Amino acid sequence: MIVYISGVNDNPFSPYPSYMRVLMNCVAFALCFSNKTLFAILYFFSFFCDGLDGWFARKFNQVSTFGAVLDMITDRVSTACLLALLSQLYRPGLIFLSLLGLDIASHWLQMYSSFLSGKTSHKDVKDKSNWLLKAYYGQRLFMAFCCSGSEVLYIILFLLAGNQSESVLDVCLNAMKQSSLLSLILCLTLIGWGIKQVVNIIQMKTAADSCVFYDMKRSR
Template sequence: MEGSSGPKPLSVYLYIPNIIGYIRILMNCVAFALCFSNKKIFAILYFVSFVSDGLDGWLARKFNQVSTFGAVLDMVTDRVSTACLLTVLSQIYRPGLIFLSLLALDIGSHWMQMYSTFLSGKASHKDVKDSTNWLFKAYYGHRPFMAFCCVGSEVVYIIFFLIAERQPESVINAFVSVIQRRLFLLLLFSLALFGWAIKQIINIIQMKTAADACVFYDMKRNQ
């Protein structure tokens, strides 16, 4: 509207955290283009892109540039990059269904959580104050804990990608390979695996909670 004092659409697209989001997308594109020709470059680009999610969130709050577009951009970038890596792993390892199932759980739980958030009128899918599950509330209520689980999950996938020596590879053989290698790698993998396990539990809780919210919405609407 003419005379409006609010931010213009172009200015929102050019918010500093959103620009970082575009850079993250570009880094992921380059990473997956090189994933089979240069594993180390892929791992570096993918990891830096993922952890930059926390940086743009911090900058958004620091410069008061929080936007719905930025939040959606972050979530879509995270989900798509993880989905691409899990798809690659499903082609490297057997049974590939393990990684495809993890992909389905990740996408399904977040999509249902976003939709149930929309139905309940909440501003963010991370608003779980009314949840009765302590682990679910701890995950979304404490950023360092959530960051540990998310980063740990991605580190597990990166390690699996880096240690694959032949295709198709057995998941069990790869796991044993990690155990037999250097102590540092074993400790890193064990710590990351703990965060990965919590994140998968959260995904299951999230899907069930979101499904309940959709059912309660239908019940309330039909009364």
């Protein structure tokens, strides 16, 4: 979330990150087992504020390196914590732990390769040849659909989880049989989630290639 502080500098609409997202996530995970509904609301609102944060930062030309790094760290940590929870609620839990590892590895490699290339943002993929990666970072609505689909899917799975460990496939199929609306939401979120995982794999591969290319160029 962004807090607007007037009088700090010449721009009365200078946006400053307020750490509200971090606080909301801490409260959400503290209450995740005692109040699932409140957890879902706080977690989703934190995710929604992330989009507003970036939009206001670009609109008022207040994008900062620290803000970009803090934004990614908050995203990765909150998603990692939710995936860790899901790994304990469903079987096989290795699915969610694998998704956690892919998410962190992909973004860490992308950040590091961007740093080696002298770029100011890991979202700068104009020099990449893969069309899906360029579409993902170049079209913000497309990226928002994929990210929202992934996060909403995880929230739904958390809300559907029972007291005992269950098969994630069985839970999804039973939920889709009970409600046509839930079936539609699950299908849409699965599409966004699937595209995001493909992008993560492509991103990890291209970022690793960039690191290798950097070493080869340096050794000449």
